[in-house]
Amino acid sequence: ARQPPLNVEAYRQLARRALPRSVFDYLEGGAGDERGLQHNRDALDAVRLRPRRLRDVAVRDSGVRLFDRTLPAPLAIGPTGFNALFWPEGDLALARAAAAHGIPFVLSTVANTDIETLARATDGEWWFQLYALHDEISEQLMRRARAAGCRTLMVTVDVPVNGLRERDVRNGFRLPLRYTLPMAIDGLRHPRWTMRYLRHGMPALANFEALDASGDAVRTALTERRMDAGFSWESLTRLRAAWPHRLLVKGILHPDDALRCESLGIDGVILSNHGARQLDGAMSPIEALPAARNATTLPLLVDSGFRRGTDIVKAIALGASAVLLGRATLYGLAAAGETGVRDVLAMLKREIDCTLAQVGCARMCDLSPDVLAPSPASDGHPANAAPTGLPTVAMRTRH
Ligand code: HOC
Structure with a gap:
């Protein structure tokens, strides 16, 4: 019998087998030469943990304060478009799994489930992500989100134009999907996906x-x-003035931009390079984190390349409040629907808990750069444990 998946990478392999090639490529692909995908991983790997010993870690707590509530772990499921490509009603499966784990789910503007349906289907916390296509569209979406009970809006600012994704061009992949001969052959090779897809119709x-x-x-x-x-x-x-509740900005990498968000009354920033899907060669959010943490007291969330509990602990130690999951939970979704997403979240929670014990920190909220090795380029202070080659900064504050 096949071993059950042990980690996110095992779910990635299952997703690769379950999805037609062009759909998996859409999920997996990055911009340009796709060097950013590996760079996001390398930057996380370059941050090294420096455990403290002989501390009592018999009882541990992975919980964090985020805005006005406590999360059981510093996680949220981030906004990803076209989730029904990976599993029928994929948005609902993600939202329900997030709710079961007590973490927020972010519904994308380009979701396959509308705001109102999502609001009715989940009793968990959900946020809405806004793409700026046209002022009139933003106004309508914000009005609907607010009426449906949304209290956290996340506006994405790193897509002034769509990223150049060559896998999609090569595969002739367009959304909504158009049937071409290669697509049909691909579909025949993945009959379970195709049957589900045909039964539920073209995701809109x-x-x-x-x-x-x-x-x-x-x-x-x-x-x-x-x-x-x-x-x-x-x-x-103008958007800040029009939205009366919590407003987050996603896609920031420069500390001055994070600071400017704070001065505009934005409530939190998501450091992101859009999972390397927009600008190949962009710095990684984990590299941007020390300087951004130093520049602003706003809650900082991060995403792009997070696959392990150790990755998440590193980000929190560098001053992030939480991590948004994108591909990691989509692999679970593509492999096994809501069950797969729940399992990925459970694995990451276990890995986070194990990492806390290993670094000698019983409570997530007590993590600090003290558990990180200084990078060779830094002045030796652990607060300056930025990945190699980057200008280092003195850590001013931890939110
Ligand atoms: C209106 C078109 O965030 C991704 C998405 C891109 C959204 C395109 C929206 O695939 O990274």
Whole structure:
């Protein structure tokens, strides 16, 4: 009998087998030469743990305060589009698994489940992610999210234009999927996926379907699915004024941008390079974290490349409040639906707990750069344990 998956990588292998090649490539792919995918991993691996010994870690607590609540672990499921490609009603499966683990789920603008359906289907905490395509579209989506009970909006700012993803171009992969001969052959090789897909029909961009698109500009923005490349700090200021609840900005890498978010009244920042899907050669969020932590007192969340409990503990030790999961939970989704997502979350929680014990820190909230080895380039102070080759900063504050 086959061994049950032991880690996120094992789920990645299962996802690769379960999905047609072009769908797996969409999930897995990065921008340009895709060096950023490996770089995100290398940057996490370059941060080394430096355990403290002989501390009582018999009772451990992975919980963290995030905004106005305590999470059982510093995790949330981040916004990813087209989740129904990986499993029917994929957004609902992710949201339910997140709720079962007591962590937030972020619904993407380009989800296959609309805001209202999601709100009805989960009793867990959910946030809404906004792409700026057109002011009128943003207004409608924000109005609907608010009416459905959303209290945390996350605006993504690292997609002024769509990233150049050559795997998708090579595969002729477009959304919604169009049937081509290679796609059909690919589908025949993955009959279980194809049967599920045919039974549930073509996943639609559910949030767009319910929009009032009577204006020409809105209609064009929707058909072309083009981002508003003119979205600027002024636009963000207007968005801040229009959204009365918690507002997070996703896709920041520069400390000055994090600071500017704080001065605009943004409630938190997600350091992200969009899982290396936008700009090949972009620095990794774990590299951006020390300087951003130093620049602002805002809660900082991170994503891009997190696959292990050790990765998560490193980010928290460097001053992040939580980690958003993207591909890691999508591998679980593609392999086994909600069960797979739950299992990935359970594994990561176990790994986090084990890492806490190993580094000699009983409570997640007590983690500090003290458990990190100084990088060779730093002045030797553990707070400056930035990955090699980066300018190091003195850690000013931990949120
Ligand atoms: C309207 C088109 O975040 C990804 C997505 C990209 C979204 C494109 C939206 O695949 O990384």
